[in-house]
Amino acid sequence: MDWIDGNTTQNTKLQLRRLRRHFLLFLVAVVVPVLAALWMYKSHVEAVEESRLLASVESHALQQQLAFEQVINVATSHLQRLSLQLSDTMMRPELGLDEGTWKHLAQYGVRRTGSGGLLGSQLDPWWRERFGELFVASSALTQPHLGKEIAAAMALFPAMHAAHQAHPYFQWSYFYSPREDFSSIYPFIAEKELQQATGTQSVDAMLKVVFDAGGTRPVQMMSPNRNPQRENRWTTPYYDAGGKGAMVSLLRPQYVQDEFVGVLGTDVTLRMFAETLKVDMNYLGHALVVDSLGHVLADDAGQVIESKDILKSSNVLPAQLTQIPLASMLAKKKSLQTNGQWHWLVLPLQGSQWHLLVYFSELELEQAKAKQVAGTPFVLLGLLMLLIAAAWAISYFFALPALRLVDFLHRLQGDPQAKTPKVPKAWQPSFSQVAETAQERATYLTEVEGHSEHLEQTVAQRTRELVEANDVLQQTIMQLKTTQKMLVESEKMAALGSLVAGVAHELNTPIGVSVTMGSTLQEKNRELAEQITAQTLRKTVLADYVNVTEQGLQILMRNLEQAAQLVSSFKQVAVDQTSDLRREFDLAELVLQVMQTMGVLYGANRLQSDIPQGLKLDSFPGALVQVLNNLIANAETHAFAEKNAGLVMITARLIDEQTLRLIVSDNGVGIRPEHLDHIFEPFFTTKLGQGGSGLGLNIVYNIVHSVLGGRIEVQSQVGRGSEFTLTLPLCAPERVSSPAEK
Incomplete structure (x- = not known):
């Protein structure tokens, strides 16, 4: 018996050694791939960071291009307005x-x-x-x-x-x-x-x-x-x-x-x-604006402002870039170029002969990339140390005791009275509990075997029931998804049909008249050509042709202008939240300017205001002017359509330190109760076919909510006029989601 016990102990030691070797091989198999993965991660982070830096350079350059083009467009629009007014005044x-x-x-x-x-x-x-x-x-x-x-x-x-x-x-x-x-x-x-x-x-x-x-x-x-x-x-x-x-x-x-x-x-x-091209330390690269002759109009380093002379690109660019002809650099646009040590990007500025040139060196790129990934080696080293510490802790406190526990359980199957091995103190209660329950387990297994067959049958039955219920549920979900998709498509098609019907109806009349008149003029031209060919043309016939042509062209131009105005109105339905410049302005002065402008069309004595002086707003004056113009024009078209004269009153009062109430009221015919809930919907008009497009108040609603950050309400009584109430913040938000976006 002593010899048998000795062999058993020796076999147990051999098994534990074998298990230790397997565990060490397992650790090596885990650590080596992890180290390789960490090295690949570092390389990937560097490549991703370089791509991100280059993408940020292009993104920032596009933002600078947009800022310059906005300034250029403002100047161009200014001269266009002056040109139209000068031509009209001279004629x-x-x-x-x-x-x-x-x-x-x-x-x-x-x-x-x-x-x-x-x-x-x-x-x-x-x-x-x-x-x-x-x-x-x-x-x-x-x-x-x-x-x-x-x-x-x-x-x-x-x-x-x-x-x-x-x-x-x-x-x-x-x-x-x-x-x-x-x-x-x-x-x-x-x-x-x-x-x-x-x-x-x-x-x-x-x-x-x-x-x-x-x-x-x-x-x-x-x-x-x-x-x-x-x-x-x-x-x-x-x-x-x-x-x-x-x-x-x-x-x-x-x-x-x-x-x-x-x-x-x-x-x-x-x-x-130079102020438009401000330097931003968060972005890589240097920027300047040059013309085709090499004059520098702006740079982000402020050299143009500090210089006493008009700078050339050769005074600003690095020496290595000045060796490249400027025309060659400007020829390749909208893509990042490189000559080995320097990178540059050229973007044309629409509305001018200028170009935005962004450049940076390879050294600056490497420094920026190194700055961003500087902590990566320390992170990787920390992860490696943590992995080693975790492997040792797992080995000492979990793996080896677990291996001994496996061996102990194996011995308990043959001898429930076997002694517990040496393990950390934290594991000793577990080993004692395993030894105590070994005998109970043997007895319990006998009882369990009797119930296992019945349990398997019960589990099989429950499994079949669950599978059937799951199939029914999956079919129900598929039906719900199909129904939901059909409802969404139905709503889309309904909205599209409404829009197409409104656009087609409004454009049909002017375009149809234009086509008819065009064909008439074509027929008149053919008849004139035949008489000229036949040499039977008389002065009275030519005069009649000129008179008919002039009248036809007037009708053609009038209907085409009406169609163009309708198309322009349709384009204004989707309010562009970047179309207006934000600034601080006096409300009384703005309303006075609107009244002076609209008074030319409708009569100055028909527009009155009651605005306190000194009421300042930090908002979008262009958008507010469009709202007031549309409300006044709407009153002229609808409120006074059955009257010879009427009055539009604009008043404003502060509600609190952050909000004001602006009221535009008239003493016109009023709005019917059944129309009040629909006047802000697109294409809703009571003047359909009489010049109304149904877009004016919808544009007002979108501007007030999405640009000015306020709300608009209407009250009206038939025969007593209408009152539009705008509740606006004194300081408009940076961006407000439109009701459609919500």
């Missing part, structure tokens, strides 16, 4: 200042004739701020068009004032005559101040310096010979004769009935461009 002089206004201004020293400055520094500051100054050379006094140019230039000043108030980065706005003997300049600058700035002693000499514009010669640059395409152009950078530093000008040739009548322009300082 229709009655649209300019009337004789009463001229006589009133004459009391303040404003002249309509003579050389030099016509407004004069003695003009009241309020008028001077809104009119700028007119300069007339002595040689211009004999020109027959001078009076018309002076009247048209005076009519431009209010639009210039409004643009400069909305966009402070406009430094000068002006009109140059094609003869270079007359100019209007905004804002106001006294004749003596301009002579001092230009270093001249006479008006004629001063105007020569002004028309030279730092050597850019705007009138000659935009003349028909040098600009036959009649394009807007930006000048090269120059120093302002008025003393406002380095700047660049946007020029627009002005034509009236194909006759070159002058040049409109606006100046922007390079400092403003």
Whole structure:
């Protein structure tokens, strides 16, 4: 027996050694792949970080491109508005200042004739701020068009004032005559101040310096010979004769009935461009804006602002990049380029001859990447140490005791009275409990065997029931998903059908009339061609053809303009939340401007307001102006349709320190009760087929909720008028989700 017990003990030791070897092999098999995975993870993190850095460079460059193009678009739109107003005033002089206004201004020293400055520094500051100054050379006094140019230039000043108030980065706005003997300049600058700035002693000499514009010669640059395409152009950078530093000008040739009548322009300082291209330490790379001649208009390091001269790209770019021809760098656009040590990206700026150039070195890329992944080795080392500590703890406290426990259980099957092995104290109660329950287990197994067969049958039955219930449930879920999909598609098709029906109905009439009139004119042209070929054309027939053609073209243009207005309204239904610039403004002044504008169309005596002075809002004035214009136009179309005259009243009061209530009311015919719940829905109108598109109040609703961050309500009684109440925050939120998004 002693010999048998000795063999058993020896076999047990051999088994434990074998189990230890297997466990160590298991640890090696786990640690080695983990280390390989950690190394691959480090390489992957570096590659991902490099891709992220390059993507962030392109993303930031696109943001800078968008910021510059917004500034360029604002300047271009400013000159377009001035050009339309100048053309209208020159063709229709009655649209300019009337004789009463001229006589009133004459009391303040404003002249309509003579050389030099016509407004004069003695003009009241309020008028001077809104009119700028007119300069007339002595040689211009004999020109027959001078009076018309002076009247048209005076009519431009209010639009210039409004643009400069909305966009402070406009430094000068002006009109140059094609003869270079007359100019209007905004804002106001006294004749003596301009002579001092230009270093001249006479008006004629001063105007020569002004028309030279730092050597850019705007009138000659935009003349028909040098600009036959009649394009807007930006000048090269120059120093302002008025003393406002380095700047660049946007020029627009002005034509009236194909006759070159002058040049409109606006100046922007390079400092403003530098502020648009602010440096951001969170992004890799350096940025600058250059033109095709290599002039630098802005850079994110501030060199353009600090320099006393107009910089060239060779003064700013690193030496290695200056060895590459600038034209070659600018030719490859919208993709990241490299020459080994340097990377660059070129993005064109729409509306100009400029390019945004972003560059960075390979060393900067590596430094940025190393900065981002600097903690990765320490993280990997910590994970490795944690893995080793966990492996040792598992081995000592869990694996080896577990192996001994397995061996102990194996021995208990043959000998329930076997002794417990040496294990950590934490395991000793478990081994004792295993020994105590060994005998109980043997007895219990006998009883369990008797019940196992019955239990298996019960489990099999329950399993079949669960499978059947699961099949029924899966079929129900599939039916619900199919029904849900059908409902969603049904809602989509219903909404699409409503939209298509509304658009088709509104566009059918003007387009149909246009097609009919087009075919009529085509038939008239065919008949005229046949008579010309047959040489039977008479003067009366030709006159009748001209009369019919003129009437047909008027009908055609009127219906096409109506269709264009409908399409424009449909496009406005989805409110663009980035179309308006945010700023702080006075509500009373904004409402007054709206009343002055709408009063021209509907009569100034039909619009009244009660707005407290000094009520400031930090919001989107363009969006609020559109809301007021639509409400006033809606009242004119619907509220007063059955009346000869009516009154629209605009009032505003503070609700608390953060909210105000703006009310637009009328004394018109009112809204029927059954229509009140639908007036803000798209394409709902009571004037269907009579010029109403059903989009005006829907646009108002979307702007108030999604742009201004407020809400709008309506109350009305038939025969007593309507009242639209807008509850607006004094400080509009950055972005508000539209009701459709919710």
